[in-house]
Amino acid sequence: MSAMLTIENVSVSYGKVDAVRDVSLEVQPGQIVSVIGPNGAVKTTLMLATMGLLPLRGRITFEGTDLADLDVEGRVERGLCLVPETRELFAEMSVRDNLILGAYSRRDRHDLQADMHDVYRRFPRLRERSTQAAGTLSGGERQMLALGRALMAKPKLLILDEPSLGLAPLIVREIFTTIASLRELGVSILLVEQNARAALETADVGYVLETGEVVQSGPAESLINDPRLISAYLGSH
Amino acid sequence: MDGTIAGFLAVDGIATGAIYALVAIGTVLIFTVTRVIFIPFGDIAAFTALTLAAIDSKKMPGTLGLVAALAILAFLTEAGSLARTRRLRQLPRAALIYLLLPLAVVGAVWAAIPFAAYEPVRILLALALIMPIAPLLDRIVFRPIASGSVLLLLVVAVALHFALVGLGLIFFGPEGVRTEPLTSFATDIAGIPIPGQSLLIVLAAIAFSLLLFLFFDFTVMGKSLRATAVNRTGARLMGIRPARSGTIAYLLGSVMAGVSGVLIAPVNTIFYDSGFLIGLKAFVGAIVGGLISYPGSAIGALFVGLLESFASFQDSALKDVIVFATLIPILLWRSFASKQIDEEVEE
Numbered sequence: 001m002s003a004m005l006t007i008e009n010v011s012v013s014y015g016k017v018d019a020v021r022d023v024s025l026e027v028q029p030g031q032i033v034s035v036i037g038p039n040g041a042v043k044t045t046l047m048l049a050t051m052g053l054l055p056l057r058g059r060i061t062f063e064g065t066d067l068a069d070l071d072v073e074g075r076v077e078r079g080l081c082l083v084p085e086t087r088e089l090f091a092e093m094s095v096r097d098n099l100i101l102g103a104y105s106r107r108d109r110h111d112l113q114a115d116m117h118d119v120y121r122r123f124p125r126l127r128e129r130s131t132q133a134a135g136t137l138s139g140g141e142r143q144m145l146a147l148g149r150a151l152m153a154k155p156k157l158l159i160l161d162e163p164s165l166g167l168a169p170l171i172v173r174e175i176f177t178t179i180a181s182l183r184e185l186g187v188s189i190l191l192v193e194q195n196a197r198a199a200l201e202t203a204d205v206g207y208v209l210e211t212g213e214v215v216q217s218g219p220a221e222s223l224i225n226d227p228r229l230i231s232a233y234l235g236s237h
Numbered sequence: 238m239d240g241t242i243a244g245f246l247a248v249d250g251i252a253t254g255a256i257y258a259l260v261a262i263g264t265v266l267i268f269t270v271t272r273v274i275f276i277p278f279g280d281i282a283a284f285t286a287l288t289l290a291a292i293d294s295k296k297m298p299g300t301l302g303l304v305a306a307l308a309i310l311a312f313l314t315e316a317g318s319l320a321r322t323r324r325l326r327q328l329p330r331a332a333l334i335y336l337l338l339p340l341a342v343v344g345a346v347w348a349a350i351p352f353a354a355y356e357p358v359r360i361l362l363a364l365a366l367i368m369p370i371a372p373l374l375d376r377i378v379f380r381p382i383a384s385g386s387v388l389l390l391l392v393v394a395v396a397l398h399f400a401l402v403g404l405g406l407i408f409f410g411p412e413g414v415r416t417e418p419l420t421s422f423a424t425d426i427a428g429i430p431i432p433g434q435s436l437l438i439v440l441a442a443i444a445f446s447l448l449l450f451l452f453f454d455f456t457v458m459g460k461s462l463r464a465t466a467v468n469r470t471g472a473r474l475m476g477i478r479p480a481r482s483g484t485i486a487y488l489l490g491s492v493m494a495g496v497s498g499v500l501i502a503p504v505n506t507i508f509y510d511s512g513f514l515i516g517l518k519a520f521v522g523a524i525v526g527g528l529i530s531y532p533g534s535a536i537g538a539l540f541v542g543l544l545e546s547f548a549s550f551q552d553s554a555l556k557d558v559i560v561f562a563t564l565i566p567i568l569l570w571r572s573f574a575s576k577q578i579d580e581e582v583e584e
Contacts, residue, residue, distance in 0.1 A: 076475065090468050109457075
């Protein structure tokens with residue numbers, strides 16, 4: 001089985017400081033892969049670079065294509081979609097318009113209505129607020145909209161950066177349930193999370209990033225029982 | 238000043254204001270999507286008038302040469318940037334968009350001019366010829382510095398305006414033009430005469446504002462333009478290319494500037510450098526709208542038109558002084574108004 005996304009020896013630097021050092025990771029088709037670690041900025045940097053928003057050294061291939069030749073928009077057209085930590089919604093536009101623009105990169109727009117209904121089915125709150133400006137939504141609703149907008153693009157690989165950041169525990173659970181339910185769509189997910197336990201419980205494979213390097217990786221269920229990780233990030237039940 | 242004169246001045250002012258409104262709305266459109274305060278926008282309006290006048294008198298307008306020259310420059314710029322980023326396989330596409338398409342427009346207009354017997358056809362030819370100018374300038378001048386500060390973009394836009402005025406002198410010559418009125422229709426309301434031309438100007442301004450509104454609200458392309466204006470990063474993550482949005486904004490804006498040029502040409506004599514004042518007065522209107530709001534800009538532009546009309550009755554030598562002097566209190570008011578918003582956010 002060939003990997004969907006392969007990150008090989010990637011470094012990203014801000015000036016002279018290497019934020020990300022020589023990181024390699026893989027996402028197989030249909031897999032949910034979690035990247036956990038103490039420093040959110042490092043993980044975010046890696047995700048922005050993967051998307052083409054930051055320059056990097058090293059090699060990233062998506063379905064066998066070297067991403068170096070593609071700009072951000074080209075990557076989106078290939079089926080890569082990032083929900084950034086900052087959400088980047090169109091605040092002054094309605095929820096509905098945000099969702100419509102989610103499908104902008106798609107060539108087939110004939111089943112747009114059906115896809116919109118599917119998003120509304122997952123997030124009934126968005127249907128209630130469909131004519132409201134995105135900027136007036138609560139934090140949880142914004143995250144739902146950011147996820148919904150990304151789903152409208154029908155991505156092959158969805159990159160989620162800190163989807164639970166700043167949300168109430170009840171909403172965090174709802175978001176993770178939704179992420180887990182995306183398996184049925186066959187979409188691969190690269191999940192970056194501060195909330196290590198919830199992330200590993202949802203994922204198939206986990207990577208631990210410390211001071212810009214991968215220090216540990218493996219199946220999620222083995223990481224979740226790792227004594228060192230429990231004491232460092234997971235805490236005991 | 239009695240009621241009739243005031244009414245007459247008001248009609249005149251509204252018509253002038255409607256022309257400024259078209260240019261102001263275009264200015265806001267281009268600024269919100271590309272962050273460029275496109276000072277040469279008035280020049281586009283003036284060039285349209287000059288082009289139309291040339292076509293009317295069966296002469297070849299200088300715009301043909303101007304567009305062809307810009308197309309070649311734009312293609313060379315694009316080819317250079319493709320070579321630098323090792324994407325030369327996109328060269329045929331670049332040639333199609335930046336070279337062949339504008340040259341096709343030039344060729345088609347050139348071939349059609351001798352046969353353009355009807356005024357509406359001549360207007361369409363002039364508009365078609367004027368449309369590629371701003372997008373090509375965008376490719377040549379603004380694309381390479383797209384990530385620069387608003388101030389940098391503004392300074393470059395001012396420089397570009399002076400370059401365009403120089404080109405205007407070369408391509409159109411120093412003579413002023415005044416085209417035939419588009420209609421001889423005239424009516425009056427309550428004893429105040431209303432020329433058909435004024436009516437046409439106001440109707441065109443309303444029609445184009447309405448079309449723009451429909452475009453923004455009901456088409457995916459319009460929504461993608463708004464998205465680029467609201468959040469560039471968010472737009473890119475949805476696969477919306479800001480450069481492409483910019484090109485569409487320049488094309489749409491050019492139509493609005495072009496239409497205002499066509500409408501103003503029968504009323505005022507237009508020279509190669511007349512665009513600056515049109516653009517600047519529209520800019521004052523756009524400032525009233527904070528360079529963001531379309532209705533605000535339209536109202537501001539109408540206000541400028543009325544002010545100019547009444548000011549020129551009082552003292553025609555000082556009309557521009559009066560119009561631009563009002564910019565100061567408007568800017569003061571805007572800076573106070575926006576400060577209050579900031580304070581609300583902090584609470």
